[in-house]
Amino acid sequence: MKKMIFGTNSRKIILTVVLSVAIIHIVQVVQASVAAEPGSDKDPLVSQSYVDSKFAALESKIKELKSGEDSKLEEMAKKLEEAEKRLEEIEKYGKFEALELNKDQVLIAGASAELILRGGKALAIGGEGGGLSDITSGTGVDVNTDDEVPLNHLLLISRDDGRGLKVMSEKAWVLVKGPYTIK
Secondary structure: OOOOOOHHHHHHHHHHHHHHHHHHHHHHHEEEHHOOOOOOOOOOOOHHHHHHHHHHHHHHHHHHHHHHHHHHHHHHHHHHHHHHHHHHHHHOOOOEEEEEEEEEEEEEEEOOEEEEEEEOOEEEEOEEEEEEEEEEEEEEEEOOOEOOOOOEEEEEEEOEEEEEEEEEEEEEEEEEEEOOEEE
């Protein structure tokens, strides 16, 4: 193998190339740091006013979201109140209520009400669309106006059109499920 011998000219050239590369690198670093805009990706240091403006924008967004949340909470509270009223109505009409009626009193039942005459005598009051649907009889025949209401038969009121019964005996006992009025 041959030994490479560098002469003085070769050493000067190598030294010049190394120094040139180093100087070019230093110039690029200095130029990049001078050219970088504060707050940019190249210069991540920011001013206090920049940070304050970002916090102000964030606070504004939080307030906006909270105000929207308040209206949603009010809407949900209103829906809950409506649901509670409906549940109260369902609970009220979800079970039979025992009534004691006197002679000539009239019970007018609302739509979907159910009646059972437990004692006494009463006449049916039909509506525009027909009479009281006698579920117990199994014949599908309605109990029509001025027909005697049979004891212990489940009667269904399909519409809110004035259907009900009128008490003919001194007293009558009726089980009612659903909306009704007594006259």
